[in-house]
Amino acid sequence: MTQDALPVPRLLPQGRAWYRSSRSLLLLAALAIIYAYGWRVTKIDLPALLTGTKFVKPFVVDLVRPDILAREMQIQEARVGVTLNPALAPEDFPVLSSGPQITVSPRVAATGGKVTVAGQNFRPRTSGVILWRNQIGNTVQVGTFVTDGQGAFTRTVPVPEIFLGPAGGTGARQQVLAQVEWATGPLRPSKTALIVSEKIVETVFLALMGTTLAVLVAVPLSFLGARNLMARNPVGTGMYVLTRTFFNIMRSVEPLILAIVFTVWVGLGPFAGTLALALHSVAALGKLYSEQIESIDPGPIEAITATGAHALQVVRYAVVPQIIPPFI
Numbered sequence: 001m002t003q004d005a006l007p008v009p010r011l012l013p014q015g016r017a018w019y020r021s022s023r024s025l026l027l028l029a030a031l032a033i034i035y036a037y038g039w040r041v042t043k044i045d046l047p048a049l050l051t052g053t054k055f056v057k058p059f060v061v062d063l064v065r066p067d068i069l070a071r072e073m074q075i076q077e078a079r080v081g082v083t084l085n086p087a088l089a090p091e092d093f094p095v096l097s098s099g100p101q102i103t104v105s106p107r108v109a110a111t112g113g114k115v116t117v118a119g120q121n122f123r124p125r126t127s128g129v130i131l132w133r134n135q136i137g138n139t140v141q142v143g144t145f146v147t148d149g150q151g152a153f154t155r156t157v158p159v160p161e162i163f164l165g166p167a168g169g170t171g172a173r174q175q176v177l178a179q180v181e182w183a184t185g186p187l188r189p190s191k192t193a194l195i196v197s198e199k200i201v202e203t204v205f206l207a208l209m210g211t212t213l214a215v216l217v218a219v220p221l222s223f224l225g226a227r228n229l230m231a232r233n234p235v236g237t238g239m240y241v242l243t244r245t246f247f248n249i250m251r252s253v254e255p256l257i258l259a260i261v262f263t264v265w266v267g268l269g270p271f272a273g274t275l276a277l278a279l280h281s282v283a284a285l286g287k288l289y290s291e292q293i294e295s296i297d298p299g300p301i302e303a304i305t306a307t308g309a310h311a312l313q314v315v316r317y318a319v320v321p322q323i324i325p326p327f328i
Helices: 022-041 047-051 053-064 191-224 234-252 255-266 270-294 298-306 311-327
Strands: 069-083 101-105 114-120 127-133 139-146 153-158 173-189
Touching (some): 069 101, 069 191, 101 173, 114 139, 114 173, 127 153, 173 191, 191 234, 234 270, 298 311
Antiparallel strands (some): 069 173, 101 114, 114 153, 127 173
């Protein structure tokens, strides 16, 4: 017996590697140029992620350790007047003999120079800060200190470049303050926790009132935005188009933009936020409700209409019974 000879398989031609294609190389070159230009435009600076760690660390620590419970803070403060104009005498403040006191030397300072601050009668072994305040109340921290066992300290601090006011004016009179702060008493809800709790309650009721107002307005408008009810004559079609256009436009506007508008209108506060949420929700709920009306069974509508009922009766007896369950 003879057997049919098996066909000899043909070797498929091997294509060139992608990196040998001029088209692929041109595409890679174009992508490299695009990303290089994008890197330059966006000013990506990876080393800044490391060098800026010291600036973001306090924020991360506060996020990990939220301010919920705190003790009552006690503050000791003393201040003394200095001047940056030799023609003006520094301001003097009353000092209690038994209270904290500081002295500054020299009291006639120069921007960019240094002064020595010495304090006494502060709380022993407590850290504090040295502040520099100008005539209009701008304050900067210029140093820190820790009091010794007798409540005293001495530090040399720089004179900051701070607002002086008109040439020769009283703006040259400045103040140096030393503050010591420490916690005392039992733990209690912090001011931050109380404010956050108050704002949480305010936000919940803001959403409640805004949604309630939106439902009261959106339900009537949803009937005007339902094609199966309105598109029966030119007037109804026009009202349908206007209502749907209103829904589409208001849904495209961010509530934050609406809040800004209402803030200008009624003032800053939760009322402006309530109105912004209500107006935005009117559009969103109105569209949902009108689409639900369009999906109802047309049979009851035709039956009620055949009896000679007018439009309100059709809505009352044919539409409302079908939409109450979905609306709720």
